[in-house]
Amino acid sequence: MTFDAFGRLLDGRFETLPARRAAEGHAMKILVVGSGGREHALGWKLAHSPLCKALYFAPGNAGTTAVGTNIAVKADDVGALVAFASREAIDLVVIGPEKPLVDGLADKLRAVGIPTVGPSAAAAQLEGSKAFAKSIMVAAGVPTAKAATFTELAAALAYIDGRAEESSVVKADGLAAGKGVFVCATKAEARAALTDILDHNAFGSAGAVVVIEDFLEGEEASFIALCHDEHVLPLASSQDHKRVGDGDTGPNTGGMGAYSPAPVLTKALEAEVVETVMKPVLKAMKARGTPFTGILYAGLMVTANGPMVLEFNCRMGDPETQPLMARLKSDLVEVFHELATGRLTRTELDWDPRVAVNIVIASAGYPDTPKLGFPITGFKAAAATGALVFHAGTALKGGAIVNTGGRCLGVTALGDGFAEAIAHAYAGAEKLHFEGSFYRHDIGHRALGR
Ligand SMILES: Nc1ncnc2c1ncn2[C@@H]1O[C@H](COP(=O)(O)OP(=O)(O)O)[C@@H](O)[C@H]1O
Numbered sequence: 001m002t003f004d005a006f007g008r009l010l011d012g013r014f015e016t017l018p019a020r021r022a023a024e025g026h027a028m029k030i031l032v033v034g035s036g037g038r039e040h041a042l043g044w045k046l047a048h049s050p051l052c053k054a055l056y057f058a059p060g061n062a063g064t065t066a067v068g069t070n071i072a073v074k075a076d077d078v079g080a081l082v083a084f085a086s087r088e089a090i091d092l093v094v095i096g097p098e099k100p101l102v103d104g105l106a107d108k109l110r111a112v113g114i115p116t117v118g119p120s121a122a123a124a125q126l127e128g129s130k131a132f133a134k135s136i137m138v139a140a141g142v143p144t145a146k147a148a149t150f151t152e153l154a155a156a157l158a159y160i161d162g163r164a165e166e167s168s169v170v171k172a173d174g175l176a177a178g179k180g181v182f183v184c185a186t187k188a189e190a191r192a193a194l195t196d197i198l199d200h201n202a203f204g205s206a207g208a209v210v211v212i213e214d215f216l217e218g219e220e221a222s223f224i225a226l227c228h229d230e231h232v233l234p235l236a237s238s239q240d241h242k243r244v245g246d247g248d249t250g251p252n253t254g255g256m257g258a259y260s261p262a263p264v265l266t267k268a269l270e271a272e273v274v275e276t277v278m279k280p281v282l283k284a285m286k287a288r289g290t291p292f293t294g295i296l297y298a299g300l301m302v303t304a305n306g307p308m309v310l311e312f313n314c315r316m317g318d319p320e321t322q323p324l325m326a327r328l329k330s331d332l333v334e335v336f337h338e339l340a341t342g343r344l345t346r347t348e349l350d351w352d353p354r355v356a357v358n359i360v361i362a363s364a365g366y367p368d369t370p371k372l373g374f375p376i377t378g379f380k381a382a383a384a385t386g387a388l389v390f391h392a393g394t395a396l397k398g399g400a401i402v403n404t405g406g407r408c409l410g411v412t413a414l415g416d417g418f419a420e421a422i423a424h425a426y427a428g429a430e431k432l433h434f435e436g437s438f439y440r441h442d443i444g445h446r447a448l449g450r
Pocket residue numbers: 145169171177178179180181183213214215216217220242299301310311
């Protein structure tokens with residue numbers, strides 16, 4: 001095993017890359033947009049391909065410097081990103097987060113001839129507006145919770161009062177960084193959430209519209225596919241852990257851990273999701289003149305009546321990407337380039353049959369007000385366990401790596417079966433320390449319980 005200057009593990013295969021690149025005629029310069037664990041994991045996987053000759057992150061984090069070059073451009077600075085990609089003759093851009101997609105980054109890159117993984121702004125409305133997504137699902141006959149859309153508080157409150165059920169789910173329409181959804185057990189909670197969103201403008205323009213939907217009972221899973229036009233290439237299934245605390249308690253977060261595969265999504269259910277969700281939605285998007293090309297993520301509730309869609313995202317999940325990349329065996333540069341150039345025809349990818357588990361290490365105070373700026377130790381010891389440490393909110397400061405965000409590290413490990421993968425991931429996570437750091441101790445409990 002070898003380590004870089006900051007004590008991070010460099011995969012043995014990575015050392016042989018220059019030789020493999022040299023033997024390859026058409027290696028590419030690739031730009032990954034974003035700075036999270038998702039982007040580190042994507043970049044790590046892209047860097048393993050002999051088709052990758054240079055890798056840039058905008059802006060990246062402390063971990064991405066081990067696999068590529070960070071550039072000082074923010075992920076939502078559309079103009080500067082297009083300028084950089086043009087100037088550096090980038091061959092492929094992979095857009096990690098949703099905001100630049102909704103803001104039209106993919107359109108602008110394609111307009112200057114740069115192959116890009118990510119949907120147009122029009123197609124990204126599947127994530128950018130929950131009301132739009134709902135209208136597409138209803139039109140396409142996709143199984144989803146019954147819902148109504150409101151812009152006026154009085155009408156929304158009257159709808160809640162008129163419902164037979166006490167429970168409901170209140171959602172701000174626009175992008176809210178995972179904070180705009182309220183699962184309400186009572187009508188009083190729903191009234192409070194609606195008043196916050198519509199009257200107190202808790203989410204600004206993202207809350208100008210609200211969607212109120214029926215509460216669905218079941219187990220959640222993520223189904224992610226690379227989609228072009230009407231073609232669907234499913235990734236392996238995965239499952240996130242949204243709540244901050246053990247036993248799924250406390251507030252929602254960006255995600256505290258993930259694993260792949262998700263046993264709740266059987267092969268038969270996956271095939272059902274392709275037919276009843278992905279294909280009808282792609283067809284509807286094409287029919288309205290806004291075909292979807294990119295990564296389509298269906299957040300599912302697997303109910304007694306089968307899988308139903310909670311929401312769509314138009315990009316990879318974070319942290320689901322981390323275990324998925326640990327398991328992916330196919331060449332990701334090849335697959336992404338096919339997607340970005342409209343040549344995607346394959347119907348499956350190669351996966352490591354083992355289970356991958358990712359544990360997120362977060363900063364004290366997350367998800368509300370994380371305490372930042374503390375040096376992180378233990379990278380060498382964590383790497384020595386064989387775990388992969390993907391960085392998220394980290395930066396280099398005076399020779400040390402410090403925490404700069406709510407979610408800082410994603411410790412990812414493989415194992416034969418859930419018990420082993422979970423044990424490996426925690427063995428790595430235990431080695432990493434900074435003031436106030438914490439993680440959930442029950443990642444994978446649902447899969448273990450099966
Ligand atoms: N109809 C629903 N029934 C039950 N739980 C829901 C429903 N819609 C959303 N949720 C819960 O709220 C979480 C966030 O909702 P989601 O629609 O995925 O929005 P976002 O990810 O943008 O916050 C989901 O992961 C799920 O736990």
